[in-house]
Amino acid sequence: MSASPRLQLSPPWVKALPLIGIALLAVAPLLLPEFTVTLLNYIGLYAIVAMGLVLLTGVGGLTSFGQAAFVGLGAYTTATLTTTYGVSPWLTLLVGLALTALVALALGFITLRLSGHYLPLGTIAWGISLYYLFGNVEFLGGHTGISGIPTLGVFGFELHSGREFFYLIWLAVLGVVVLTRNLLDSRSGRAIRALKGGSLMAEAMGVNTPRAKIVIFTVAALYACLSGWLYAHLQRFVNPTPFSLTQGIEYLFMAVIGGVAHVWGALLGAGLITILKQWLQDWLPQLLGQSGNFEIIFFGLMMIFILHRSRDGLWPILLRFVPQAPAAQRVTTVGQPLARRPVVERGQELLSVREATKRFGGLVANNQMSLDVRAGEVVALIGPNGAGKSTLFNGISGVDPLTSGEITFRGERVERLPSREIARRGMSRTFQHVRLLSGMSVLDNVAIGAHLRGDRGYLPAALHLERDEEARLLAEAAYQIERCGLAEHLNDAAGSLPLGKQRIVEIARALAADPCLLLLDEPAAGLRYFEKQALAELLRRLRDEGIGVLLVEHDMDFVMGLADRVVVMEFGEKLAEGLPEDVQRNPAVLEAYLGGVE
Structure with a gap:
């Protein structure tokens, strides 16, 4: 077997852009004025937090306004331990990361159970809570803050100035970029990306969505903690102001404006917002004749404009100006193929559904439905629209569990298992409405x-x-x-x-x-004649390999030419079952489909 890699950028200078960027960063402190170096330091600190939001919000689809609070955890941990207890700053980084992970896990288990607009509201709640905790706890210095934070030492060299600190900050930024890109370019990264398509599809493919959510929530918090630790030793002073809800919103602005689904978008957004903020704070008071946080108004308008014009942010717009080659068909040789599931003996029962009932309030979508599927057999489930076929599919696959009834898969009761566990046992499915x-x-x-x-x-x-x-x-x-x-x-x-x-x-x-039972929900819908013929041939090959197939389909020619047995549903109940030719002559079936026989 062979696999082809991702799209490849063709021009050599495009591939060299990261190296050019690293070279420019290496010489920046030597050539730029102090103010510009300081600005670049803050861009780096903000980019680390924004990259966590790329994972959490852009890729995982989970909106958080509270990342500034995790920045504060990292900053206050090192500030307290170094000034009060004399702990080594490098040790406080480990302590801060561990503490942040514990807090993130605790908050995540509570907050990530929320959905819709309740999730961002939950992040606002704990973001405000942690901000006021920093300002009202006496040993954290209250609103006055903590000063006298020691400098960092690297191999005996003390980082006293912003120029010296520059390299450490941007080394951390590059490290976070590499880790994030590696994570997204992996099996685990695909699981994270699947969250944005909805947990229903991801769970049906075996992804543990609660675990994936808590992982990216914790990783984003750890990135923020690292940024806070660096900030504390750069400033050598902390107070609650930089860790407020306002700053949390600003981090989200950076990620969204730069390109919330793109790692490099986090850098672009952090740089753009930081520079614009500095310029606007200088220009707007002169323009308006009074001081105030007018830049926030500008950022709000900018956010609305970008969400209207380019919801994916500015980074994808920049990519349009980068020449790209067609998809490269480079072949990668794989030594050891993936392990396959033991073949089930042809004719052996795979699935047994007994008296399956599904109620939605007073509506009975499935009522005492029973059917079975054997290995090496194609069973078609047909019926008029609204007969309850897809509802039964969802109950069998664990996507929407039954109200009552029994489902046995390969000799094991599975009606109370989550869909990812049923998938692990060898059942795989498609959906009535495509979920890609x-x-x-x-x-x-x-x-x-x-x-x-x-x-x-x-x-x-x-x-x-x-x-x-x-x-x-x-x-x-x-x-x-x-x-x-x-x-x-x-x-x-x-x-x-x-x-x-x-x-x-x-x-x-x-x-x-590698399923032994395949559930196909209207697989031929939208296919042309020859495509349907090719699909039918594929399903026949799968049947010959011993795979059981249960399919829902409205194309009767397709069904009758393929299925070994047909089960007919009407109003959530079984109307008929038998060989295709017998079902086609059944008066009750003709009544359901055609309104009676002359």
């Missing part, structure tokens, strides 16, 4: 399906210690894409494909999980 991450490539979308076939965690991903496993996962995804006839779209954005091909991408994603 439109901005990601077809390859990465399909690789999400193979999530449970890898086991390397977030830390190995951030350090890129899982490259062998990642290559094998991508190779499996590429194989399934080719198997489904979409090899020419490997590197295309999934959202750029027509609806019919997006459905095929979902099937490839489901196959990447």
Whole structure:
């Protein structure tokens, strides 16, 4: 099997841009005036926090206004321990990170249970709480703050000035950039990206979404803590003002304006807001004839304008001016393929549904439904719109558990298991309404399906210690894409494909999980005649391999030419079951579909 990499930028000078940037940073303190170096120091500190918001908000879809409070935790931890107890500043970094992780875990377990607008409101609440804690606790210096924080020493060299501190700050920035990019370019990174597409799809592919959310929440908090620790030793003084809710909102401004889904967007946003703030604080009082925080008004208007014109921020706009090559079809050889699930003996029962009932208040969507699927068999579930077919699918796969009834999968009761655990046991599915991450490539979308076939965690991903496993996962995804006839779209954005091909991408994603039972919800919808023929041929091959298939479909020609058995539903109940030819002659079925027989 082979896997193709991401899109590649062609011009050599484009690939050299990061090295050019590092070289410019290396000489900046030697050439620039003190004020500009100080400004660059603050840009670096703010960029570290904004990069946490890229993970949390831009990629994970979780909005936080409280990151300034975590900056304060890092700053106050080192300020207190170094000035009161004489602890080494480098040791206080470890203590601060540990304390921040504990606080983030505690707050995350509470806050991340909220959804919609309640989540950002929750982050505002604890952001304000921690801010007032810093200002009202006596041993933290109250609103007066803590002074006399010692300088940092690196290999015996004391960092007294901003010029000397510059290198440490930007080394930290580059380290955070590398860790973040590594994390996002991995199995764990795809799990994080899947959060933005909704937990329903991610859980069905085996992603532990609560764990992914708490991980990125904690990582973003640790980035903020690191920024706070650096800030405290740069300033050698802390008070509560820089850790207020206003500053938390400003961090979010930086991430959104720069490009909240892009690592380099965090740097762009931090630089733009910091420089603009400095200029506006000088110009606006002269222009308006009075002092005040008028720059906040400007930033608010700027935010509204950018959200109207470019919701992805300014970084994607800049990328349009960078020449890009077509998708490169470089092949990566993979030594050891992924382990496969033991083949279930053909004819053995895979799925047994007994008296499945699902109620939504007074509405009974499924009523005493029973069916079974065996290995190497295609069972079609048909019925008029609103018959309850997709609801039954959701109950079987654990996406929306049944009200009552029994579901046995491979001899094990699973009706009370979460969908990710059912997926782990060998059931995979597609959705009635396509659930792909439109901005990601077809390859990465399909690789999400193979999530449970890898086991390397977030830390190995951030350090890129899982490259062998990642290559094998991508190779499996590429194989399934080719198997489904979409090899020419490997590197295309999934959202750029027509609806019919997006459905095929979902099937490839489901196959990447190496299932023994495949649940397909209207797989032929939107396909043209020859595409339907190719899909039918693929499903026949899967059946011959011993995979069980349960499909919902409205195209009767497609169903009757493919299914071994057909189950008919009407008003949430089973109307008929049998061979395709018997079902087609059943008077009750004709009544349900055609309104009766003459």
